[in-house]
Amino acid sequence: MDFSFSEQEQAVADLSRQILGDLSTPERHKHLEADGLTHDDYVWGELCDAGLVGVSLPEECGGGGLGFLATCLMLEEIGRTTARVPFLAPVAAMAVAEFDPDEDLLAEMATGSALVSPALVEPGRDPGEPSATAVAAGDGWTVTGTKEMVPFADQADCFLVPASTNHGVGLFLVRNSAPSVEVVPQEATSGLVEGKVVLVDAPADRLGTGAEAVEWLVQRCTAALSAVAVGVVSEALRLTAAYTSEREQFGRPIATFQAVGQRVGDAYIDTEAIRLTALQACWRLDQGLEASTEVAVAKYWAADGGQRVANAAQHLHGGMGVDRDYPLWRYYVWAKHLELSLGGSTSQLLRIGEALAAGTA
Numbered sequence: 001m002d003f004s005f006s007e008q009e010q011a012v013a014d015l016s017r018q019i020l021g022d023l024s025t026p027e028r029h030k031h032l033e034a035d036g037l038t039h040d041d042y043v044w045g046e047l048c049d050a051g052l053v054g055v056s057l058p059e060e061c062g063g064g065g066l067g068f069l070a071t072c073l074m075l076e077e078i079g080r081t082t083a084r085v086p087f088l089a090p091v092a093a094m095a096v097a098e099f100d101p102d103e104d105l106l107a108e109m110a111t112g113s114a115l116v117s118p119a120l121v122e123p124g125r126d127p128g129e130p131s132a133t134a135v136a137a138g139d140g141w142t143v144t145g146t147k148e149m150v151p152f153a154d155q156a157d158c159f160l161v162p163a164s165t166n167h168g169v170g171l172f173l174v175r176n177s178a179p180s181v182e183v184v185p186q187e188a189t190s191g192l193v194e195g196k197v198v199l200v201d202a203p204a205d206r207l208g209t210g211a212e213a214v215e216w217l218v219q220r221c222t223a224a225l226s227a228v229a230v231g232v233v234s235e236a237l238r239l240t241a242a243y244t245s246e247r248e249q250f251g252r253p254i255a256t257f258q259a260v261g262q263r264v265g266d267a268y269i270d271t272e273a274i275r276l277t278a279l280q281a282c283w284r285l286d287q288g289l290e291a292s293t294e295v296a297v298a299k300y301w302a303a304d305g306g307q308r309v310a311n312a313a314q315h316l317h318g319g320m321g322v323d324r325d326y327p328l329w330r331y332y333v334w335a336k337h338l339e340l341s342l343g344g345s346t347s348q349l350l351r352i353g354e355a356l357a358a359g360t361a
């Protein structure tokens with residue numbers, strides 16, 4: 001693995017940190033919450049105007065022409081600021097570019113004017129074995145089924161839907177505007193908007209052929225969630241280090257107590273493990289290398305290690321950790337959301353175990 005970033009990738013990371021650090025602040029979050037707003041359209045617009053949303057899409061469609069890793073560097077900064085933006089939309093747009101390069105649609109996705117959301121989740125089922133079905137209809141397809149916990153479903157213009165056909169599994173593009181598509185809002189404790197998408201003979205376009213397209217998207221969405229987790233736990237750790245250095249008990253900062261120092265030290269180790277495994281997974285995907293085990297390892301650390309960091313941060317903050325006037329609580333609920341999205345630690349361990357048993361890890 002190459003641990004260095006290219007000049008362009010570093011520029012993406014720096015610009016993302018500047019925009020999100022300046023705009024997606026705790027004060028901004030309080031304003032959104034006071035107004036009952038679940039989306040930060042202004043921050044999303046600034047990311048779009050800066051060319052960051054389409055940074056990994058082809059240049060001929062108005063994108064930046066960079067790889068998957070560049071998008072993951074932006075996602076890390078979104079996690080660091082818990083920005084309320086549809087962070088999986090750029091990843092889903094990459095699937096459209098990979099399997100059905102519709103230049104008009106990609107041009108809209110590159111500017112953020114069209115949002116596509118991955119609809120991967122069916123309770124109790126692997127995304128590669130969906131109960132949703134697709135049937136050929138003339139020159140196109142129709143899809144019937146229900147997908148749960150679809151991120152930012154109320155904003156999405158299109159959904160990427162895995163569905164079973166008579167000849168296996170495929171990935172389908174379904175437009176939200178179709179009359180046979182219903183979106184039912186689902187409340188998440190993180191404050192992120194999700195929805196149940198009900199499809200009844202919904203018109204669809206097939207992207208690619210076979211289960212490979214579904215696995216391509218699942219791997220990149222899972223790695224992307226791990227990248228967001230890097231930002232979440234890094235900022236939670238930074239807040240904790242600052243707080244324990246300033247909070248005094250018995251006449252000295254609590255950071256000088258051995259038990260506190262050990263807890264923060266363990267959280268630091270977990271944070272760096274989450275960062276390393278996420279970077280490894282994102283880099284391998286960026287390079288077109290086999291990465292199924294690396295993605296499972298990254299998601300395991302994001303789920304298991306992420307919860308340890310979040311729990312330690314909240315514990316060491318005491319009552320401040322649950323005070324909604326203080327920003328830490330957002331990182332705790334985001335860490336929990338990311339832990340469960342697309343499979344928690346147990347499901348990732350099962351994937352790793354299967355790879356070890358098969359000799360492919």
